[in-house]
Amino acid sequence: MTIKDIARESGYGVTTVSRVLNNQPNVSEEAREKILEVVRRTGFRLNSNAKRLKQQTSSGIAVVVKGTNNMLFPSILQRVQSRLLDTGWACLINYLDESADEVEEAARICAETHPLGLLFLGGGIENFRRGFSAIPVPGVLMTASARGLGFDSLSSVCTDDVYAAECVIEHLLDLGHTRIAILSGWTGDESNPVGLRCRGCLNTLERRGVPFDARRQLVTSRFSLADSYEAMCRLLDAMPDLTAVFAAADVMAIGAIRAIRDRGLRVPEDVSVVGFDGVELGAYLTPKLCTVRQDSEGIADRSVELLLDAIHGGAGASHELVPFRFTPGESVRQI
Amino acid sequence: MTIKDIARESGYGVTTVSRVLNNQPNVSEEAREKILEVVRRTGFRLNSNAKRLKQQTSSGIAVVVKGTNNMLFPSILQRVQSRLLDTGWACLINYLDESADEVEEAARICAETHPLGLLFLGGGIENFRRGFSAIPVPGVLMTASARGLGFDSLSSVCTDDVYAAECVIEHLLDLGHTRIAILSGWTGDESNPVGLRCRGCLNTLERRGVPFDARRQLVTSRFSLADSYEAMCRLLDAMPDLTAVFAAADVMAIGAIRAIRDRGLRVPEDVSVVGFDGVELGAYLTPKLCTVRQDSEGIADRSVELLLDAIHGGAGASHELVPFRFTPGESVRQI
DNA sequence: CGGGCAATGTCCTTGATGGTCATGGTTCAA
DNA sequence: TTGAACCATGACCATCAAGGACATTGCCCG
Numbered sequence: 001m002t003i004k005d006i007a008r009e010s011g012y013g014v015t016t017v018s019r020v021l022n023n024q025p026n027v028s029e030e031a032r033e034k035i036l037e038v039v040r041r042t043g044f045r046l047n048s049n050a051k052r053l054k055q056q057t058s059s060g061i062a063v064v065v066k067g068t069n070n071m072l073f074p075s076i077l078q079r080v081q082s083r084l085l086d087t088g089w090a091c092l093i094n095y096l097d098e099s100a101d102e103v104e105e106a107a108r109i110c111a112e113t114h115p116l117g118l119l120f121l122g123g124g125i126e127n128f129r130r131g132f133s134a135i136p137v138p139g140v141l142m143t144a145s146a147r148g149l150g151f152d153s154l155s156s157v158c159t160d161d162v163y164a165a166e167c168v169i170e171h172l173l174d175l176g177h178t179r180i181a182i183l184s185g186w187t188g189d190e191s192n193p194v195g196l197r198c199r200g201c202l203n204t205l206e207r208r209g210v211p212f213d214a215r216r217q218l219v220t221s222r223f224s225l226a227d228s229y230e231a232m233c234r235l236l237d238a239m240p241d242l243t244a245v246f247a248a249a250d251v252m253a254i255g256a257i258r259a260i261r262d263r264g265l266r267v268p269e270d271v272s273v274v275g276f277d278g279v280e281l282g283a284y285l286t287p288k289l290c291t292v293r294q295d296s297e298g299i300a301d302r303s304v305e306l307l308l309d310a311i312h313g314g315a316g317a318s319h320e321l322v323p324f325r326f327t328p329g330e331s332v333r334q335i
Numbered sequence: 336m337t338i339k340d341i342a343r344e345s346g347y348g349v350t351t352v353s354r355v356l357n358n359q360p361n362v363s364e365e366a367r368e369k370i371l372e373v374v375r376r377t378g379f380r381l382n383s384n385a386k387r388l389k390q391q392t393s394s395g396i397a398v399v400v401k402g403t404n405n406m407l408f409p410s411i412l413q414r415v416q417s418r419l420l421d422t423g424w425a426c427l428i429n430y431l432d433e434s435a436d437e438v439e440e441a442a443r444i445c446a447e448t449h450p451l452g453l454l455f456l457g458g459g460i461e462n463f464r465r466g467f468s469a470i471p472v473p474g475v476l477m478t479a480s481a482r483g484l485g486f487d488s489l490s491s492v493c494t495d496d497v498y499a500a501e502c503v504i505e506h507l508l509d510l511g512h513t514r515i516a517i518l519s520g521w522t523g524d525e526s527n528p529v530g531l532r533c534r535g536c537l538n539t540l541e542r543r544g545v546p547f548d549a550r551r552q553l554v555t556s557r558f559s560l561a562d563s564y565e566a567m568c569r570l571l572d573a574m575p576d577l578t579a580v581f582a583a584a585d586v587m588a589i590g591a592i593r594a595i596r597d598r599g600l601r602v603p604e605d606v607s608v609v610g611f612d613g614v615e616l617g618a619y620l621t622p623k624l625c626t627v628r629q630d631s632e633g634i635a636d637r638s639v640e641l642l643l644d645a646i647h648g649g650a651g652a653s654h655e656l657v658p659f660r661f662t663p664g665e666s667v668r669q670i
Numbered sequence: 671c672g673g674g675c676a677a678t679g680t681c682c683t684t685g686a687t688g689g690t691c692a693t694g695g696t697t698c699a700a
Numbered sequence: 701t702t703g704a705a706c707c708a709t710g711a712c713c714a715t716c717a718a719g720g721a722c723a724t725t726g727c728c729c730g
Contacts, residue, residue, distance in 0.1 A: 050717030
C-alpha cells in the first residue's frame with residue numbers, strides 16, 4: 001500500500017494525495033473528501049521512512065535511562081513521554097541496567113535511528129562519554145549536572161545536590177546528631193550527583209567542625225536495595241555507635257533501614273535515617289521517610305523544553321537547577 | 336555525509352563501501368580496512384531511513400507500557416531491553432500513564448515507525464483495542480492473558496492469576512481468617528489480570544463456603560499508593576472487623592498498610608495483608624510483605640522469544656503461563 | 671480573446687541497496 | 701599451456717515512498 005495505490009484508487013495523482021495527507025492548500029474540497037475516504041477505507045499510512053528520507057528529518061528523541069532501581073525514574077519518564085507526545089515527537093527509550101556493558105551497543109542502535117535530540121537519565125555522565133558523544137545532536141542530562149564537563153551540546157537540569165545535602169546534614173546536626181554515617185555512591189567522582197551529595201555532607205560537617213573519618217563513616221553502595229543493605233551492615237560494623245545515616249537515595253535508605261532493623265535496632269529511636277529523592281513511596285513507609293524531594297515533574301518539563309529549544313533554535317547548552325524541598329519525616333528524631 | 340562521500344574519500348566505489356558497511360563478502364581485507372578507517376575518521380553512519388526504505392524493513396520493536404506505578408515494570412523493561420539488545424533490535428518504549436487518554440496519539444506515532452512487533456505491558460487488553468490493533472504486526476501481552484480475546488496475532492505470557500489468588504486465599508483461610516477483604520482493580524472485566532485475581536479469591540471463598548458480601552468486602556482501586564490508601568479506608572469503614580486483606584498488587588498492599596496504620600491498627604496483629612507481584616521491595620518492608628512472586632525475568636524472556644519467533648517464523652499466537660511462587664511474609668499471621 | 675488563478679499532473683530528487691555486466695587478475699585442473 | 705572458474709571491483713540503473721519545483725490544464729472574468 002503506497003501513495004500511488006491511493007492515487008490510482010481515488011482517481012487522482014500522487015501529488016494531490018500527498019497534499020491532502022499533509023494538509024496543504026490548492027486541493028479542491030471534492031478531491032480532499034474523496035481521497036480521505038479512500039485513505040480511511042484502506043487504513044493507509046504514509047511510509048515514514050520515505051517521508052523522513054525526503055525531508056531529511058528523523059524520528060524523534062532518544063531517552064537513555066541507566067539504572068532501573070531509581071524509584072524516581074518512572075515518574076520522570078512518564079512525564080517526559082507525555083510532554084513529547086503533546087508536541088508530536090516520538091520517543092525512543094533505552095532502558096539500561098546500571099552496571100550494563102550494553103551502553104556501546106545501545107548507542108550504536110540509537111545512532112542508527114538518527115534522533116534529533118537525546119535525553120539522559122541517571123548514571124552521571126558516563127552514559128554520554130561511552131558512545132553517545134558520537135551522536136551530533138543536542139542533549140540534556142536529567143538529575144545531574146553537566147556543567148564544566150566540556151560537552152558543548154549537553155545541557156543539564158537537576159537539583160542542587162550539594163546544597164540539598166548540606167541542608168540535610170545541618171538538620172541532623174541541629175537535632176543533636178554528631179555520629180553521622182554516609183551511605184553513598186561516592187567514587188570521588190563529583191560529576192555524579194551521588195558524589196555531589198556526599199560532597200555537600202562533608203562540606204557541612206567540616207564547616208561545623210564535626211569530626212569525620214571517611215574510612216569508618218563513609219560507605220559506598222550502588223543503587224539497589226541489596227547493595228545498600230550490605231553497605232549498611234558494613235557501616236554498623238565499623239561504627240556501632242552511629243546515631244544517624246544519610247543515604248544518598250531513597251532506595252538506599254530503604255535498604256539501610258532493613259539492615260538496621262535486622263541488627264535489632266530501631267528507626268528512628270536508635271538510628272535516624274535520611275534519604276534523598278522524595279519518592280512517593282517514602283510517605284507510605286513506617287516510619288515515614290525523611291528525605292529531599294526532587295521536583296521530578298519540573299526536571300522532566302524543563303529538560304524537554306531545553307531540548308526542544310536547542311533542536312529548533314540552536315540554543316547553546318545551559319545548566320539549570322530545579323528547586324528541591326526538604327521533607328522532614330518520622331525516620332529522624334531529636335537526640 | 337553520504338555513502339558517496341565515503342566512496343570518494345576512500346578511493347573505492349559505493350558498491351564496495353556498501354558491502355563493507357553491511358558485512359558482506361567479496362571485499363578484500365585491504366579495502367575493508369581502508370574504508371572502515373575513513374568511516375571511523377568521519378564518524379559516518381548510514382542513513383537508516385534510506386536503508387529501511389530500500390529494504391522495506393523497519394526499526395524494531397515497540398514496547399507499550401501503561402501505568403507507571405507498577406513496581407514490577409522497571410525490572411521487566413530492563414530485561415526486555417537487554418534481550419532485544421542481544422539480538423540487535425531497537426526498542427521503542429512508550430511509557431503511558433495508566434489513566435492517560437494518550438493511547439491513540441501514542442498508537443499513531445508508534446504506527447509511523449512501522450515496528451515489526453509489539454510488546455504490551457500493563458493495563459490489560461485495552462491498550463491493544465484502542466488504536467494499536469490497527470498495527471498489523473505480531474504482539475505479545477505481558478503479565479496478562481490474551482486467550483480468547485479474538486486477536487489472532489496477539490500472544491501472551493503471564494502468571495496464572497486465578498490459581499495464584501486461589502492459593503493466597505487458601506492460605507489465609509488455613510490460618511483461620513474468615514473476614515477477608517479484597518482490594519482490587521476489579522471491574523467485572525476478567526481479561527484484566529487484577530480482575531482474574533479477584534475471581535480467584537471469590538472461587539476459593541465460595542468453594543470453602545465462606546460468606547462474602549462483595550458490596551462490603553470488595554473495593555476497587557487503581558494502581559497507585561494514594562488510590563489504594565483511600566480504598567483501604569473505605570474498606571475499614573465498611574467492615575471494621577476484618578482480619579485480613581488481599582491486595583491485588585504490592586503497590587496496593589503498601590498503600591493499604593499505611594491506611595491501616597493511620598487508623599491505629601497494627602499489621603499483622605490486627606489486620607493481615609497479602610500483596611501480589613513480588614517486587615524486591617517487599618522483602619525490605621517491615622513487616623516483610625507476604626505476596627505472590629511473579630517471575631518477571633521469565634515473563635520478559637519468554638515474551639521476547641515468542642515475539643521474535645512470530646516475527647521470523649510467522650508462528651501463530653500462543654498463550655503461556657509462567658510459574659509463580661507464593662512468598663509467605665510477616666505481614667500475615669495466624670488467628 | 672487573453673490574463674489570472676486554482677487544481678492537478680510530470681518529473682526529478684532524497685540515500686542506500688542490489689542486480690547486471692564488464693574488467694583485470696589469480697588459481698586450478700585438464 | 702590453456703581454458704574455466706572465481707574474485708574484487710566499479711559503473712550504471714532500477715527501486716523504494718514520498719515531497720517539491722515546475723508545467724499544464726481548465727475555467728472565469730474583464
